[in-house]
Amino acid sequence: MTQLQTTEVPAAKNPSLAPPDKLAVTLIVNGVEQTLRLAPWTTLLDALRDHLNLTGTKKGCDHGQCGACTVLVEGRRINSCLTFAVMQDGARITTIEGLARNGVLHPLQQAFTDHDAFQCGYCTPGQICSAAGLLAEGKPLTRDEIREAMSGNICRCGAYPNIVAAIEQAMGRT
Template sequence: MTHSGTAAPARRITAVPEKIPVTLSVNGKPVKLLVAPWTTLLDALRDHLNLTGTKKGCDHGQCGACTVLVGGRRINSCLTLAVMQEDSEITTVEGLARDGELHPLQQAFIDHDAFQCGYCTSGQICSAAGLIAEGKARTADEIRELMSGNICRCGAYPNIVAAIQQAMERS
């Protein structure tokens, strides 16, 4: 009873959902996980697979630090659930290099010093890989517009654009 003499409302007990199995292909390798239904792809990559190149920035899809490629398309991994990507091909920044050789974008970012603190770099590189695959950007202005979902707090934008242009020329 409460101090006013009325009975306290009954508390509902909510059962915690069981973990769900999910199969993904991450960087070319099949992966089976058991995750809570609310686990984002970002958290699955970082916490379950220890792929920490993908960064948690805003956790609201506004900064692009968590950008990965799903089926070759760039997405914010903080905005999708891992279970929604069942059987999807996911590529993180760790999966772009091949046979010990950097991806052309990774090399271009080094060549053009297209990072300062480096926090946004993996998302920038994955987004740029998706951008190049889309084939829509031809000019620096188009690159800037189509990369606008990836924020760099250090302001390395001119170098990022130059790096993307270099990689576009070599692909």
């Protein structure tokens, strides 16, 4: 049996790595400019909830699969759990808290109420923000197209028929 010959290597110096500096990130959230100092890995969802106390946007799956975290960035719907806040530096962001104007509900918020388009309500902010982005896209949609366009937002209670009806009402179809 052959003996393995080993060479001793002096222990490598392992200096402890300092965490990266926090970065200044400016977000225009619901019309208000906010400058935050955030770790580079902070998601937009966590910046909104944990740093700006805007807790209407929900953390559901934290993997972009449920849509509970949907917000509008520059008018387009995105899953805020899948983007870093630093990637949105300077962007205009609208959350569920920013949809109503002067104490009047957004037409989608009113339609969701009118059609009882929620049960537990957990997914509702993401559903409404996604629907607002859908309406902003300006495409005339059939019921099937609405369902398809909203398929990234999951309602565990099954209020889908009422959600579609609410979107149709907000589109001016009742």
